[in-house]
Amino acid sequence: MDGPTDKTASESDCGTIRRRLPPAERRQQIVDEAVRFFAEVGLDGKTRELAKRLGVTQSLLFNYFATKDDLIEAVYEKVYIGRLSPDWPERLTDRNVPLRDRLMAFYSEYSALIFERDWMRIFMFSGLAGASLNHRYLKHLGDVILRPLLSETEALARTDVRPTMEDVWNLHGGIVYIGIRQHIYRMPAPESPDDEIARAIDKYLQFFGIERDD
Structure with a gap:
């Protein structure tokens, strides 16, 4: 008691x-x-x-x-750290699985956790207030998810253009924007977010000449 x-x-x-x-x-x-x-x-x-x-x-x-x-x-x-699955970094770097499949699995799970009102609004309020929450979260996300993803892209890229962290952030930000549209701007969301996620991932991989089964 x-x-x-x-x-x-x-x-x-x-x-x-x-x-x-x-x-x-x-x-x-x-x-x-x-x-x-x-x-x-x-x-x-x-x-x-x-x-x-x-x-x-x-x-x-x-x-x-x-x-x-x-x-x-x-x-x-x-809201933030507690929703990051500890096995995501290992799964994202498992080269026994095609990179597209790894990305689809990650972003399907990740979007299901963040595409909701409380996550989006607290994140936006934190940024507007100059609070450290989203800065810390984005640094953590970059270290444990996005930098490993960059390494996997570099290993498979078949073009003269080499991937950078900016490319990875653009992929990530474009996917997160699906949730921002719905919960911040209150605009209609895609009926199937996974379809939009797949398009973003395919565009990203194609830019670096990475095949679906790589």
Whole structure:
């Protein structure tokens, strides 16, 4: 059970009794609601308003997260780092599988995780606010996913034009833009994102003369 300070707003202010949550469950509840909250109002949203939405006291939030930055860090771990599968780098560099198949498998899984409102909106709000979240995420993504992808492209390229990180980022950014269109610009999304992903991948590979079965 939580300690005596783990009270909902109604317990503290109205004297009513509600079930107290175990610490791990309460912490998860706070993080889950913080994800929805920051996706809606941006990272400038006030913890007082978040506490009100949760029906808890603001002091309770700070029992679990000493600062707002600590809470945002927990949101970052849940929404960004927690969605990166640890086996993706190994699968992307498995040369027993054609590169096109590797790319299709990765981007089908990755897009299914990021093509949703909370991920897109928090990412955009973070960039607009100058926060470090998306910079850290993009660096991590570049190190564990995109640089290995560049190495695989370099190994198979059959043209005089050598692939660069800019080429890889252009491929990645074009695919991510499918989700941005839907959740940021609120424009119609493709009925089959995988078809659009396949077109982007084929265009990328063809530019470097890489065959489908390479």
